[in-house]
Amino acid sequence: MYLNSIQPGAGSKHSKKRLGRGIGSGLGKTSGRGHKGQKSRAGGFHKVGFEGGQMPMARRLPKRGFISVDRAFKAEVRLSDIAQLPVDSVDLLVLLQAGLVPQMTRSAKVILAGSIDKAVKFVGLGVTAGARAAIEAAGGSVAEAA
Numbered sequence: 001m002y003l004n005s006i007q008p009g010a011g012s013k014h015s016k017k018r019l020g021r022g023i024g025s026g027l028g029k030t031s032g033r034g035h036k037g038q039k040s041r042a043g044g045f046h047k048v049g050f051e052g053g054q055m056p057m058a059r060r061l062p063k064r065g066f067i068s069v070d071r072a073f074k075a076e077v078r079l080s081d082i083a084q085l086p087v088d089s090v091d092l093l094v095l096l097q098a099g100l101v102p103q104m105t106r107s108a109k110v111i112l113a114g115s116i117d118k119a120v121k122f123v124g125l126g127v128t129a130g131a132r133a134a135i136e137a138a139g140g141s142v143a144e145a146a
Contacts, residue, residue: 017032019031019032072102072104073104073105073106073107074107074109075101075102075105075107075108075109076108076109076110076111077101077108077109077110077125078110078113078114079112079113079114079115079116079131079134080113080114080115080116081100081114082100082110082120083114083115083118083120085098087120088119089120089122089123090120090121090122090123090125091122091123091124092105092107092108095108095125107126108125108126109125109126109128110125110126110128110131110135111128111130111131112128112130112131112133112134116134116135116140117138118138118139119138119139119140119141120135120138120140121140121142121143122141122143123143124143125142127142
C-alpha cells in the first residue's frame with residue numbers, strides 16, 4: 001500500500017449543497033430557508049430555551065425542593081461498614097483512607113444501618129440518635145470534634 005493509492009470509501013464523499021444557484025438546483029432563491037422570519041435572516045439566532053418571547057417552559061413550570069451547595073462535601077457512613085474496619089478509633093481520616101467516603105468529604109455522619117458488636121470510639125463525626133444508642137450499647141463512645 002502506498003500513500004498515493006489511498007482513496008476514501010465508495011459513497012463516503014459527496015459534494016456540498018450549493019445554495020442560491022438558481023431554480024433548477026432546488027435550492028435557489030431562498031436557499032432552503034423559507035420566507036421571512038428570524039431563521040431566514042443572516043445571523044438569525046436565539047438562545048437555547050427561547051420561545052419567541054413567550055414565557056419559557058423552564059420558567060412556567062413550578063420548582064420543588066432544595067439542593068444543598070455543600071452536598072458534595074458531606075457523606076453518610078453505615079454502621080455495618082464501620083464494624084468491618086480493623087480499628088478502635090474512627091475519625092474522618094480513617095474513613096477517607098478506608099475508601100468509605102469520597103475524597104472531597106469534609107464532614108461525615110454515621111447512620112444506623114446494620115449493627116456493630118465491638119467497642120469503637122468515634123471522634124469528630126456526626127452520629128444519628130439511633131447510631132449513638134447502638135454504639136454505646138456495644139461499649140463504644142462518641143466524642144465531639146475538639
